[in-house]
């Protein structure tokens with residue numbers, strides 16, 4: 001029987017997420033909040049028996065000889081094996097996926113550099129006995145997709161689908177405003193289909209769960225709950241169709257989340273065609 005699936009994926013990156021756009025405020029929140037956020041999420045997932053995919057930057061398990069930006073926060077915003085340990089030791093099984101080795105932007109690098117980064121990420125997973133099967137492109141720059149299958153990756157999350165994406169063509173500000181408006185409205189996220197692409201499966205994202213910092217506080221938690229309940233109902237009504245979503249930062253903590261970006265996806269196992277065990281396919 002075909003079954004629907006809700007996928008939650010989280011981009012775990014700490015300071016690597018903005019190495020090219022340094023922000024002292026952001027780095028400070030990484031240092032202060034990241035561990036709390038990860039532990040809060042794991043606790044919540046345990047309470048509800050939820051498995052998520054934590055796509056982590058390989059450097060969190062492989063200390064860089066020097067860090068891209070000099071800060072006062074020490075190495076803990078660049079190197080955090082304890083976070084990976086927490087995820088591996090969670091009572092409810094969690095999947096560790098990849099968010100690249102050094103958070104490089106695949107849309108801006110050549111094939112050789114992309115392959116080198118993927119190989120390095122794969123080596124980190126292998127050294128630590130972690131499966132290498134799910135991938136999230138840094139900053140959602142989907143490129144060199146054929147390489148994913150070559151290094152053994154089975155599934156990747158791709159960009160959001162929804163009316164608000166069209167607004168992005170008018171400029172970054174319009175895109176951000178439309179995205180925020182979409183999250184404020186209790187309307188269901190888009191229904192999407194997982195599809196085979198090269199040697200892997202692409203799972204688009206339906207919606208982003210925003211952290212409650214800055215203007216994002218305008219997004220009421222009740223609207224988020226209604227939106228996702230409607231999404232599940234719509235998926236159920238459409239049988240084998242899939243809904244996939246992307247949650248940037250999580251709104252599950254009272255304090256604003258910082259460097260953990262998350263993504264949720266509803267998908268059909270048949271459409272994914274992979275063993276459904278991860279955020280990207282569960």
Ligand SMILES: [Zn+2]
Pocket residue numbers: 011013017099103137138139261
């Ligand atoms: Zn990222």
